[in-house]
Amino acid sequence: MVKFIDEAKIYVISGQGGNGCVSFRREKYVPRGGPDGGDGGDGGDVIVIAKENKSSLLDHRYKQHYKAKNGEHGKGKNKNGKSAQSIYIPVPVGTIVKDFFSDEIIGDLTKKDQELVVAHGGSGGKGNSHFATPTNRTPRNAEDGKEGEEKVLKLELKLLADVGIIGFPNAGKSTLISRISAARPKIADYPFTTLIPNLGVVSYNDAKSFVVADIPGLIKGAHSGIGLGTKFLKHIERTKVLIHLIDISPLTKRNPIEDYQAMNQELGAYGYELTQKPQIVAINKIDIVETYERIEKIKNDFSKLGIEVFPISSVTGQGIEELISKAVKVLRGIESI
Numbered sequence: 001m002v003k004f005i006d007e008a009k010i011y012v013i014s015g016q017g018g019n020g021c022v023s024f025r026r027e028k029y030v031p032r033g034g035p036d037g038g039d040g041g042d043g044g045d046v047i048v049i050a051k052e053n054k055s056s057l058l059d060h061r062y063k064q065h066y067k068a069k070n071g072e073h074g075k076g077k078n079k080n081g082k083s084a085q086s087i088y089i090p091v092p093v094g095t096i097v098k099d100f101f102s103d104e105i106i107g108d109l110t111k112k113d114q115e116l117v118v119a120h121g122g123s124g125g126k127g128n129s130h131f132a133t134p135t136n137r138t139p140r141n142a143e144d145g146k147e148g149e150e151k152v153l154k155l156e157l158k159l160l161a162d163v164g165i166i167g168f169p170n171a172g173k174s175t176l177i178s179r180i181s182a183a184r185p186k187i188a189d190y191p192f193t194t195l196i197p198n199l200g201v202v203s204y205n206d207a208k209s210f211v212v213a214d215i216p217g218l219i220k221g222a223h224s225g226i227g228l229g230t231k232f233l234k235h236i237e238r239t240k241v242l243i244h245l246i247d248i249s250p251l252t253k254r255n256p257i258e259d260y261q262a263m264n265q266e267l268g269a270y271g272y273e274l275t276q277k278p279q280i281v282a283i284n285k286i287d288i289v290e291t292y293e294r295i296e297k298i299k300n301d302f303s304k305l306g307i308e309v310f311p312i313s314s315v316t317g318q319g320i321e322e323l324i325s326k327a328v329k330v331l332r333g334i335e336s337i
Contacts, residue, residue: 006156007154011064014068015070016148018073019124019142019301020040020130022139023036023037027123030180036077039074043069044070048115049115068086071181072084081124093114094110094238098111100152118153119151122148123145158235159235164214165215166242166243169247173245177198177214198214212243214300234326239277244282256298260302281302282311286312286319310322310326
């Protein structure tokens with residue numbers, strides 16, 4: 001299993017430009033050959049590229065230094081030095097590149113194969129053939145190549161999912177995503193079983209498939225770092241629709257309305273207008289006999305707040321088709337919340 005890493009620090013250095021050459025023609029029967037020094041080649045760029053086959057920044061925990069090659073120096077007979085090739089740093093789609101010290105965003109890679117030049121190679125220096133004038137026919141000067149750029153960068157991955165499943169631990173998020181997609185997350189009956197976001201692709205009838213993610217580690221105080229805290233709240237920022245999964249099993253002795261309000265308080269405290277996202281509320285574990293008897297009361301309680309509720313069972317699949325149908329309609333703009 002690939003370890004999920006969503007932040008990394010890297011050091012990049014682009015290549016230095018090659019120096020221009022000082023050279024003069026030396027040919028038989030040409031006693032006064034002119035300058036023929038070639039130009040230096042450009043140094044290589046450092047480019048970050050978004051790749052679909054990458055799902056984590058793990059590689060950049062082990063390899064942190066990236067240096068492009070320098071351009072070649074110019075040569076005589078007006079031969080220019082070769083420019084160095086750029087080097088590419090592959091990252092997952094959804095990676096934000098920031099200056100490590102200022103936290104300024106340099107670029108946001110949201111599409112596959114999108115490229116971002118993070119360090120430009122130095123330009124090559126001009127050879128002495130460029131400096132000949134009517135009054136100076138034998139120039140003995142050439143330009144040095146320009147220095148490359150050196151930067152310390154922060155890579156930050158924010159998942160690109162259409163639908164995010166949120167809820168307190170053990171609400172059944174992992175079971176739900178395994179039911180509606182091919183994702184196979186670890187599932188157990190203790191808190192914080194899920195330590196990484198899980199991504200799955202959902203296909204529904206004639207609708208275009210969409211990406212769903214379960215967001216782990218959200219508890220009261222998450223916005224301030226309690227539990228797994230802000231580590232995973234950021235992954236909700238890019239989602240278009242949220243499915244708020246609430247455990248109504250009597251074993252939890254929790255109040256569904258209070259859980260709903262507490263989760264939204266965490267979203268609001270984190271910011272980024274997370275509470276403004278369309279939010280579909282699903283009450284889970286209706287397959288339990290004691291729970292089934294509470295459904296109508298819970299639906300009525302939410303109805304008083306103007307909230308439609310979708311009763312489901314992540315285990316048996318009951319009600320899931322209706323839930324996904326609603327999510328698809330909201331994603332396609334057919335219906336609102």
